[in-house]
Amino acid sequence: MNETISTPIRKKLVILGCGFAGLQLSKHLDKTEEYEIYLIDKHNYNEFSPLFYQVASCGLDSGSICFPIRREFKYSTHFHFCFEEMKSIDTEKQLVQVGNFQIPYDKLVIATGVVSRYFGNDAIRDYSFDLKSVPDALLLRDQILLSIEKANECTDIEVRKKLLTFVICGGGPAGAEIAGALGEFKKFIIPKQYKRLDSRDMRIIVIEGSGKIIHSMSEHASTKSAQFLQELGVELILGAHIQNYDGKTVTTDKGDSIDTQTLIWTAGVEGVVFPGLDKTDYGPGNRLLVDEYNRLKNHPEIFAIGDCCLMITDEKPRGDPQLAQVAMQQAVNLACNLKQPDVSKWKKFSYYDKGSMAIIGRNRAVVDLKHHHFAGRTAWWLWLFIHLIMLIGVRNKVVTFINWVWNYFSYDGNLQLIIKPSDRDKKPMPGE
Numbered sequence: 001m002n003e004t005i006s007t008p009i010r011k012k013l014v015i016l017g018c019g020f021a022g023l024q025l026s027k028h029l030d031k032t033e034e035y036e037i038y039l040i041d042k043h044n045y046n047e048f049s050p051l052f053y054q055v056a057s058c059g060l061d062s063g064s065i066c067f068p069i070r071r072e073f074k075y076s077t078h079f080h081f082c083f084e085e086m087k088s089i090d091t092e093k094q095l096v097q098v099g100n101f102q103i104p105y106d107k108l109v110i111a112t113g114v115v116s117r118y119f120g121n122d123a124i125r126d127y128s129f130d131l132k133s134v135p136d137a138l139l140l141r142d143q144i145l146l147s148i149e150k151a152n153e154c155t156d157i158e159v160r161k162k163l164l165t166f167v168i169c170g171g172g173p174a175g176a177e178i179a180g181a182l183g184e185f186k187k188f189i190i191p192k193q194y195k196r197l198d199s200r201d202m203r204i205i206v207i208e209g210s211g212k213i214i215h216s217m218s219e220h221a222s223t224k225s226a227q228f229l230q231e232l233g234v235e236l237i238l239g240a241h242i243q244n245y246d247g248k249t250v251t252t253d254k255g256d257s258i259d260t261q262t263l264i265w266t267a268g269v270e271g272v273v274f275p276g277l278d279k280t281d282y283g284p285g286n287r288l289l290v291d292e293y294n295r296l297k298n299h300p301e302i303f304a305i306g307d308c309c310l311m312i313t314d315e316k317p318r319g320d321p322q323l324a325q326v327a328m329q330q331a332v333n334l335a336c337n338l339k340q341p342d343v344s345k346w347k348k349f350s351y352y353d354k355g356s357m358a359i360i361g362r363n364r365a366v367v368d369l370k371h372h373h374f375a376g377r378t379a380w381w382l383w384l385f386i387h388l389i390m391l392i393g394v395r396n397k398v399v400t401f402i403n404w405v406w407n408y409f410s411y412d413g414n415l416q417l418i419i420k421p422s423d424r425d426k427k428p429m430p431g432e
C-alpha cells in the first residue's frame, strides 16, 4: 500500500527586526512545525546596545558586541534570513515590501526598535552624534579621537578648548555611561598619551532636562550616579533643555551657551511610522499600540514587541519601560502564544522587573533590585558579570572579558583607532 506522507502546511511568519526582541522570538520559534519563518533586518548582525558606549570610547571593538544572524540560525531548516530594509506593509494583501520585492505573511511581528527623537529640531539632528547603533558608535569614536588629535596640534587656546568640549544631551543611563567613559579618558589617557594637552582643558558636560541624573532609577542610584560623574570631572547642568545647536554652539533654555564641536544626543527616542499602517495604530512617541497579547488593535494578525510597541493597561497607563528585558520577555510570551493554536488559551504579557543597573566608569556602578539598592565596586562587578553573560557567542564573551581585564590593569584605551573611509567609497560599486 502506498503511504502518502503529508507535509504540514506551514504558516508564513514574518519577523521584522533582529534586535533583542526579534532574535529571542526567532530562537523560540525556529524549530516549530507550524511556521516558515522569514526574519528581516537591515543589518546582517545582532548588536548589543548596552555596550555601544564602550565601542565609542575605545574600550571594545565592534566585533565583540555583534553577532552574525545567519550563524545563529545555521541549523534551522524552516528559517530564512533576509538582509534588507523593510519599506512598507500592505495590510490588505498581507505583504511586506523589502528592498525591491515583497514577502507575503500569515502573521507579522514588528520588532524594529526605535530611533532618536529630536523634537522637530532639524539642526540638532544634522549636527549631533547618535548612539543607537554600532555604526553610530564607530562614528562617535572617530569624532572623539579626531577632536583630541586636532586639539593636540592646535595652538589657538580658544579653538583647542572648543575641540576638547564634549556635550551630552540626556542624563539617562546611556548619557551617564558615555559621560563616565569620557571622564576616564580625561583622567587616564589624556595625561599619558597627549603630552601637549592639559587634561583640565577637556570638558565633559551633561545637560539633563529633569532635575536628576538617571531619573528612571531610584533616588539612591540617581544621587550616586551624579556623585560618580562629578568625581570623574563631569559637569552637570540639570533642569535645562538644549534649544539649539548649529554645529558650533549649544544653547539651553536656562541661558547656557557652550562652544563645542561634539554634541552627543541621548535625549529621547521614537518609533518609525511605516507606510501601510494607520495613524490610529500609533500612540505617543510613534509607538505601536498593542493589547496584552502584543496584537495590534486593528490587525489581529500583526504583532509588535520591544521598544516599538506601547501596551497601555490600567496598572501601567504609560506602558512598560523601553528596556532589553521587556523586549525579550515580550518575545518569549508571544512565542508561547503563537505555538498555541487555541487563542483562548493565550497568556497575557506581564513584565517581571529583575532590576536595573548603570555603569559610570571603573569601579563605579549603580544597581536597583526590588528591595535593595547599592552602588560602587560590588555593583560594578555585578554589571560586568551580567553584561558578559548576556553577550551572544562564546567568542564575544571571551574577547570582551580579555579586553576588560586588559583595560582594567593598563588604564589604556587599546582601541584608539581612527579608521577613515577609504577612497574606494567615492567610486561606484561594480554592477551599479
Ligand SMILES: Cc1cc2nc3c(=O)[nH]c(=O)nc-3n(C[C@H](O)[C@H](O)[C@H](O)COP(=O)(O)OP(=O)(O)OC[C@H]3O[C@@H](n4cnc5c(N)ncnc54)[C@H](O)[C@@H]3O)c2cc1C
Residues within 6 Å of the ligand: 016, 017, 018, 019, 020, 021, 022, 040, 041, 042, 043, 045, 046, 047, 049, 050, 051, 052, 053, 084, 085, 086, 087, 111, 112, 113, 114, 131, 132, 173, 174, 305, 306, 307, 308, 322, 323, 324, 325, 327, 357
Ligand atoms: C546606548 C544604549 C544603551 C542601552 N543600554 C541598555 C541597558 O543597559 N539595559 C537595557 O535593558 N536596555 C538598554 N538599552 C535599551 C535596549 O537597547 C532596548 O530596549 C532594546 O534594544 C529593545 O529591543 P528591540 O528588539 O525592541 O529593538 P532593537 O534591539 O533596537 O532592534 C531593532 C532591530 O530592528 C532592525 N530594524 C529597524 N528598522 C528596520 C527596518 N525598517 N527594516 C529592517 N530592519 C530594521 C534594526 O537593525 C535592529 O536590529 C540601551 C539602548 C541604547 C541605545
